[in-house]
Amino acid sequence: MARTTGSHSDITGPRVRAAALKLFARDGFAAVSMRQIAREVGVQAGALYNYTPDKQTLLFDLMRTHMEELLEALPAPADASVMDRLEEFVRFHIAFHHERPDAVFIAYMELRSLEPENFARIEALRRRYETALEDILAAGAAQDVFVVADTKITTLAVIAMLTGVTTWFRAGGRLSLGAVQDQYWDMVRRMVTRPPGGTV
Amino acid sequence: MARTTGSHSDITGPRVRAAALKLFARDGFAAVSMRQIAREVGVQAGALYNYTPDKQTLLFDLMRTHMEELLEALPAPADASVMDRLEEFVRFHIAFHHERPDAVFIAYMELRSLEPENFARIEALRRRYETALEDILAAGAAQDVFVVADTKITTLAVIAMLTGVTTWFRAGGRLSLGAVQDQYWDMVRRMVTRPPGGTV
DNA sequence: CTTGGTTTTGAACAAGCGTTCAGTTAAACC
DNA sequence: GGTTTAACTGAACGCTTGTTCAAAACCAAG
Known part of the structure; x- marks a missing residue:
């Protein structure tokens, strides 16, 4: 059964978007790498792809x-x-x-x-x-x-x-x-x- | 003696700036590579460094x-x-x-x-x-x-x-x-x- | 035609890019 | 307590990045 309570995706998802928002605004989309966003979230780059294609x-x-x-x-x-x-x-x-x-x-x-x-x-x-x-x-x-x-x-x-x-x-x-x-x-x-x- | 007449730098220099201006405006500084600018000018990337550090x-x-x-x-x-x-x-x-x-x-x-x-x-x-x-x-x-x-x-x-x-x-x-x-x-x-x- | 200097090439460098994926971790259920 | 499964890691893929530099190409002057 799908884990619903305490799932990290409920936490990490918004944090990914918040980090992307902040970094895109500061440095521009093209200048920000997925690894930078991941670092801001405290996660490895691959994990981001659970939240965006x-x-x-x-x-x-x-x-x-x-x-x-x-x-x-x-x-x-x-x-x-x-x-x-x-x-x-x-x-x-x-x-x-x-x-x-x-x-x-x-x-x-x-x-x-x-x-x-x-x-x-x-x-x-x-x-x-x-x-x-x-x-x-x-x-x-x-x-x-x-x-x-x-x-x-x-x-x-x-x-x-x-x-x-x-x-x-x-x-x-x-x-x-x-x-x-x-x-x-x-x-x-x-x-x-x-x-x-x-x-x- | 320095070559003055027919020097390509008098032509290439402005063309480099014009290409950079056009591409930076269209795609943004971070999204434009030196190789793209060079291609626009019709030159190899290394040649750009005669015109900008x-x-x-x-x-x-x-x-x-x-x-x-x-x-x-x-x-x-x-x-x-x-x-x-x-x-x-x-x-x-x-x-x-x-x-x-x-x-x-x-x-x-x-x-x-x-x-x-x-x-x-x-x-x-x-x-x-x-x-x-x-x-x-x-x-x-x-x-x-x-x-x-x-x-x-x-x-x-x-x-x-x-x-x-x-x-x-x-x-x-x-x-x-x-x-x-x-x-x-x-x-x-x-x-x-x-x-x-x-x-x- | 030779010389001398400017301009350009083309390859190379280390670093970073977006994205994928097999494997590990850890939490929630029965 | 064992099973299940979502979440994450860490390495790897092929490709591009800005920049450097020896060698080649080129053109004007002597």
Whole structure:
């Protein structure tokens, strides 16, 4: 009978993924060897193959899991105002990405390390996320609440701006997470609402 | 006497750097071998060592050259208005980075591939560039032309947003470079000027 | 045509790569 | 307490890595 309680695979499996996540984020997929991951876990390289068919799949699973968790946690379209929905998105993006800096880093730095088929699957998930923001912007534009020249460009600009936070923000620094969220929300709000002068 | 005319090194040298730039950008520093670079140039791997002491220095020189060209091309602080200077910066950043997508990509993706000493030198150059923008924002805030809660954060947010353009913009697409510049300038201008509502 | 120097080749080096697998270990069941 | 089986080891596979270097190729000047 299969051993279920006290099985090491319940412990080693997550540790393999955690080690891979950490090392891939720090040094890059191509620069990390299976032996390094094994050493981090405290195991021989061969043992890793109980938990992943190969190195590429290990990377893909990390990225897929991250993207699925992101989409899962994404606030569902409520009947709140578009302004509130946009604010919610901004605060959510910053908070969620702040909790997982390694996964975020990998998810958009290691796209090129994916084989074409895996790349397409991750890209599709990423696009679903972007669409969630774009829908809010489009709804706001239709209601004349937002003034955006091109919802696609604004979507990409906002996401690039928000994701940039992970490259420098560390808890315990000069600013609290809440303060960062406040400031970014302020900037995004200005970006999408009617400007003072009224140009363009 | 040293051979000067018809020397191959004048030809091979740039070709080595061009091949390295292209391959590093496409596949990442760690994933590209010296033999791949040599094959791209049409030469044996050993010949590369006439043009670089080692692989790490080849990467560092590419990044250093890019950053120096960037700082060189940066518009000098003129006595124009802060608004004009900010607009000039935004348009410059987009145009300059658009001309060198590979170098841009490498310069911020391969920082982790640099040995500590080289990293520090590139980082210093990058900080000089950021400071150029921060100075404009600070000057504008002092003159009450801009309303920014934190010049450092706004600097990073603007640069992240602008640099994101290189990940999707391709000439010949839906939008011209000028149209992209217009839209990003519009977004940046709104971000730093007094908002309609007047919150924060 | 010979000389002199630059550039390139091609083989070699030790080390590390991802992956496989027969064999050992150890824990949970009957 | 013996049996079963998942988990892991440790060695091995063939291949690639960055780098070195003596020898060859090449080209311009004398």
